Amino acid sequence: MATDQQLLLADPLNRQLINRLQHGLPLCHAPYQALAEELGTSSSDILQRISQFLDSGLASRFGPMFQIERAGGAFTLVATHADEDDFDRVVSIINARHEVAHNYRRDHRLNIWFVLACERPQDVPQVLQELELATGCRMLNFPKEQEFHVQLYLPV
């Protein structure tokens, strides 16, 4: 059975709009109107489609992507290892923290990898220490030392 997302992606204008939105929103007072003109539809149609993307989870967010370091905050990548029989407990403790932006299970001895977004750089060691205490797992911190810029674009 097709999911909501598959149905949305079956529509060519939806695919065009998702591709277009990944390149950013036009800079003007009525950006949806500008998009509508570009794609040959109405601004109310664009608004409705974007709402559907959000409701269905195709887009997890719509709006600005903040460079958190410029706002005084800190992003970091953290890895840890949890034994299979303890795995779910460790993951749920990690995910319960609002600072955890995303979390993946990966094929490696270090089988949990997550991103921490803290309001202040000095909060990072604090959060990691609390997580180590709560989970009993050693947290390896991999702060970004240098970024090589690429544009994320996933055409559909």
Add this chain to the structure above:
Amino acid sequence: MNPQHSIEQQLKFLLQQGLPIHSRPYEQLARQVGSDEATVYQLIQRWQQEGLIRRMGAIADHHKLGYQANAMVVFDVPGHLVDELGQRIAATGQVNLCYRRPRRPQWPYNLFCMIHGRERDQVLQAINDLRNDCELHAFSYDVLFSRRQFKQCGGSYFRPVRSGDNHYGH
């Protein structure tokens, strides 16, 4: 509290939740923070120029867009080559992210890339191409495919304005 400062902080808090899905999104935001459309628009434009906002658009969920295979590819590269190789890898367009990060005990890798693909084989092919195109054969590497995504959200950094707050970000 400085009223301009308060407007900026409130605006950041609101924007973090997304741009209003409304024909005049900036006017809508202005109403919520007690300002006017032109001021809000200029502030957001300035933040984009300054780099506080990287870009304005959709944050796509790659899993749901059909990009089910996601690998973190890590290389152990000598310190004096990281800069050159990082730039070369980023320029290929094959990777979605490329960062230098520290080595750790039993973790010799210092260059981290993320590759998204529709299928595992496609990602493995991209890694192969990357190693050829960027002449990475001399360096040891590892591929960590993701098995399961537990959580994805934007994270939340900006707090709402409360009475008694007299500064932002501390």
